[in-house]
Amino acid sequence: MRIMFIYSLDDIQSIQTPLRSWSTIQFGISYISSVLKANGHQTRLLVLGSNQWKDSIDIINKSMEEFAPRVVCFTAVHSQYSFIEKIARIIKHQWPDRYLIIGGTHATLQPDVVIAGPFDALCVGEGEHPTLELCRQLECYDVPDGIANLWLKSLDGNIERNKPRDFLQDLDLLPFPDRDMWRPWLKEQIDDEFSVLLGRGCPYDCTYCSNHALRKVAHGKYVRMRSPENILREVALCQNNYPHRRMYFEVETIAINKTWMIELSNQLATFNSTIEHAISFGCNLRVASHLIDENLFSALKKANFYKINIGLESGSERIRREILKRNYSSNDFLNVVSLARKYGLKIYVFNMIGLPGESLNDHKKTVLLNRRCQPDGHHTGIFYPYPGTELYNICIQQGLIQGTPDTHMERKQPIIELPNFSRTQIQSAYTWFNYNVYKGYRPLWKILVQVITVKLQSNPRTNLVLRKIVQLPIFRHLRAKLAKN
Numbered sequence: 001m002r003i004m005f006i007y008s009l010d011d012i013q014s015i016q017t018p019l020r021s022w023s024t025i026q027f028g029i030s031y032i033s034s035v036l037k038a039n040g041h042q043t044r045l046l047v048l049g050s051n052q053w054k055d056s057i058d059i060i061n062k063s064m065e066e067f068a069p070r071v072v073c074f075t076a077v078h079s080q081y082s083f084i085e086k087i088a089r090i091i092k093h094q095w096p097d098r099y100l101i102i103g104g105t106h107a108t109l110q111p112d113v114v115i116a117g118p119f120d121a122l123c124v125g126e127g128e129h130p131t132l133e134l135c136r137q138l139e140c141y142d143v144p145d146g147i148a149n150l151w152l153k154s155l156d157g158n159i160e161r162n163k164p165r166d167f168l169q170d171l172d173l174l175p176f177p178d179r180d181m182w183r184p185w186l187k188e189q190i191d192d193e194f195s196v197l198l199g200r201g202c203p204y205d206c207t208y209c210s211n212h213a214l215r216k217v218a219h220g221k222y223v224r225m226r227s228p229e230n231i232l233r234e235v236a237l238c239q240n241n242y243p244h245r246r247m248y249f250e251v252e253t254i255a256i257n258k259t260w261m262i263e264l265s266n267q268l269a270t271f272n273s274t275i276e277h278a279i280s281f282g283c284n285l286r287v288a289s290h291l292i293d294e295n296l297f298s299a300l301k302k303a304n305f306y307k308i309n310i311g312l313e314s315g316s317e318r319i320r321r322e323i324l325k326r327n328y329s330s331n332d333f334l335n336v337v338s339l340a341r342k343y344g345l346k347i348y349v350f351n352m353i354g355l356p357g358e359s360l361n362d363h364k365k366t367v368l369l370n371r372r373c374q375p376d377g378h379h380t381g382i383f384y385p386y387p388g389t390e391l392y393n394i395c396i397q398q399g400l401i402q403g404t405p406d407t408h409m410e411r412k413q414p415i416i417e418l419p420n421f422s423r424t425q426i427q428s429a430y431t432w433f434n435y436n437v438y439k440g441y442r443p444l445w446k447i448l449v450q451v452i453t454v455k456l457q458s459n460p461r462t463n464l465v466l467r468k469i470v471q472l473p474i475f476r477h478l479r480a481k482l483a484k485n
Contacts, residue, residue: 001135003036004069005029005045005181006087008056008080010410011463012049015059017187019047022179023195023248028104028127029075030177035128038175041135044069045181050083060087064095071135074119075104078386079407085117092118099138101150103127105210108217109388115151115159122151125164125217126200128174149218166220171199172230176237193282194244196234198264199225202252204286205325207390208313208352208383211252223256228264232271239279246280246306253286255296265299272304280306285336287311287328292335297343307346307376310336314355315366323357323391330369337373346376353430354383356394359420363429370437378437381411382430412458431455 007026012018019025033043044067048056072091076084088100103123107114115122121144123130130149137144144152148165168174177197201223202211215222235247255261272278285291285308300308312333313324320326337347351366370378385392385401395401400416414426429436434450456462 001071001139002042002044002067002069003033003071003073003131003135004063004067005033005043005073005075006048006060006084007045007075008048008050008083008087010050010080012052014187015049015052015055017185018049019182019186021192022182022186022242022244023193025177025179025182025195026075027177027195027197027250029073030179030181031174032073032127032131033178033181034175035132036135037178039132039135043178043181045185047182047185048083048087050080056087057090060091061094064091064098069098070138071099071101073131074100074102076102076106077104078106079410081106081114082407089118099134101131101134103131105214105388109210109213111151115153120153123149124151125149125214126168128168129165164218167201167218167222167224169220169224171224171226176234179238179242192244193246193248194238194242195248195250196231196238197226198231198249198251198254198283199223199256203256204252205390207323207325207394208355208386210386210388212390213388225251225256225260228260228267231264232267235268235271235279239275244279245277246282249281249283251284254283255285255288255291258290258293258296261296262299265303265305268303278304280304282307282309284309284311285340287326287333287336289328289332292332292339294339294342297339297345300345301343305345307348308340309348309350309379311350312366312369313350313352314358314362315364315369316358316362319355319358319362323355330365333369334373347373348377348379349373349375351378351380351433352383353380353433354414354416354418354421354423354426356383356391356398356400356416356418358418360425360429361420363421367433367436371441374438374441378433380430380433382414382426384411384415409458409460409463412463427458431458 007029009018036043044063046059046063048059074084074088091098092100100119101121101123102114102119107122108124111122111124121134126149130147133147134144134150137147143154145160146162148162150162152160152162154160201215203223205212238247268281281304283305287310313326314320315330317330340347349370351370353363385395385405395416405415414423417423431454432451434454435447438447
């Protein structure tokens, strides 16, 4: 059977090569595709741009005629769902005999809303085995039935809400994700960073995240890690098939289990000693008091880790504790940063601006902690309330959200109005964050270029112009030259 996957992004610069790096591939559909291929099915991927409507429709029409899929699989985060639903309606109208199924976090957390769309089925939770079972049934029957994890829509519009199946417990049994499906859509770079997924689930209950809700959709252990041996086999395969000098390990925090983490680091160090050019690794690290342990950072250094991403989110201990459920002190954060620096690791910090309950003074504490640690880089955005999260529900209860939140400038413009942190102040804090953090530590002209760039990206019209400018050959040459300096 032929199965087509449709994935979309916003603000893409090129419809031919919309993906900027290997690190941007989506693992959910990659694993589903690999399972389908292992069972004799053919798959194809389309990567569309929600800001490139006409070109996206042209790609759909061409692919539907050439590939002629029996099943079309969709996935969408909250901000892309509106676009994906429109695409699905067009496909259902022009090719009514094709079977449309959607999955992913948004569909899992908002199934009653999503199943009302043009889809024939919806997957709640993990999709590898449900999708395979669906394809097997469609090969034999016109109407599938009784597939755990799937909501199935009958011809008369009735919904069969099947029970969930337990979370997959042994992730080593899955084939490695299908990366070949992404290659046609990727503008590959020699120094690109590669991604490898280490596990699934998160043990924490951060209110802005959906893990606390996803944990409840099925039975069984939610936090599952692959074995170091299985991870190493994929690392070796990736190094052989897609030679890269850097790899990023996707996981909520690499320090979920100290023994597992040190064993993985030791095996990576041994592998690096057998190849000519050692691979450098990066990962996420959740701050916790038990991580103030030199043995952990020594192991990372031995394995040739070069960077870690740390979620600070807010410099205010009150906001972290009472609003975000992130219970660690600012000293814990600084101590982890200090240990990481001691072992030569670069630090990248995640921050949010405009959280419920936040004041301008709270934000100044975020700036202060960033100034104290001087991160090598940061990922900072304006808080956006995602449906299905605890913090979204709090925003609704407190009347902070009026109507449906606009996703067009997601995390670049404020959505909620706070009594002690106005939208104007939030927008200004976001624009001038680089200046306030790096003033006196980095060249002023570089800081101001960053400030101007953020300002332009925060406006829909100027953001579009900026996207066109950065595609000019002279600009790409200048950016590459600045990066070397």
